[in-house]
Amino acid sequence: MRKTEASKDLPAVVFVVDDDISMRDALTDLFLSMNLNVEAFETPAAFLERARSDRHGCILLDVRLPGLNGLDFQSHLDRIGNQMPIVFMTGFGDVPMSVKAMKAGAIDFLIKPFKDQDILDAVAVALKRDLARRRRSSEMKAVQELMRSLTPRERETMLAVAKGLMNKQIAHQLGISEVTVKLHRGSVMRKLNVRSVADLVRMVELLNEDRDSPAP
Structure with a gap:
């Protein structure tokens, strides 16, 4: 797996979860070309084991995964309190699945093959939303501390x-x-x-x- 070195100078991280190695490599190259930190994982289990969920970033998640599928993983992340924005990818034009994902808070649902600009735009929206969420969370903690x-x-x-x-x-x-x-x-x-x-x-x-x- 190829990824950038962890760096405090690059706060945004795109976490790619896809069992297709060619897709992981292509997305890694794309995000690196845009000077974005990227970490790629073959399975949700690998993401949970190695990814730092406290980092500013978003998750680029394939729907069709062996074992725990993308939608089930989305629900699991919600249950454990991981609020990182998710952009779904799928090779199947499953409309009901797309609706379910969006209702559960997904940023976008992209059908493979997608254009590079489409995925970059979706990730940009996701990172912006995550930054706003983190700033709001920080502000809330500061207010709670003052209230005490x-x-x-x-x-x-x-x-x-x-x-x-x-x-x-x-x-x-x-x-x-x-x-x-x-x-x-x-x-x-x-x-x-x-x-x-x-x-x-x-x-x-x-x-x-x-x-x-x-x-x-």
């Missing part, structure tokens, strides 16, 4: 402010004075390092989105 610095009362005040309640309303709701509400608001803004209520609302929305997201 709040006291229970400060958190209650924050949620009330995010709902658009005035100090007087928050004081009534929490059974405290308006002066105390103002103190809590100021403390919340400092601890969360935000300068406006709009920024505070965005943080709360991020937390709500994370809470409402289905568990892997």
Whole structure:
């Protein structure tokens, strides 16, 4: 198997999973020519054993594989929490299979033989989506860390402010004075390092989105 050397200078990796060695080699050459890191695997098991799923990248996955097929592997990755975007490849124009893959979150479903530009375009979309996902995840972790610095009362005040309640309303709701509400608001803004209520609302929305997201 040919692949680039792991490098921190090349954050994006295209993981190719296809049992056809000629296809693996052709795709490897194509991505290397575009200065992309690429790692190729014959089976899903080989990918799970050797690939670093924490890397920024995407998976180029053949549907027809011996043993665990591509769609089953997609479901398995979802169950173990691997959210790397997937581009499917197949030599068969199976429309129901394509629909199922796309509904499960696949970026694209390409029928072999495909044009080089088609696969490059699909991979570009996948890498862009993965980068956005990783940035959002990093942002979420930072927000969660800041939230841990709040006291229970400060958190209650924050949620009330995010709902658009005035100090007087928050004081009534929490059974405290308006002066105390103002103190809590100021403390919340400092601890969360935000300068406006709009920024505070965005943080709360991020937390709500994370809470409402289905568990892997």
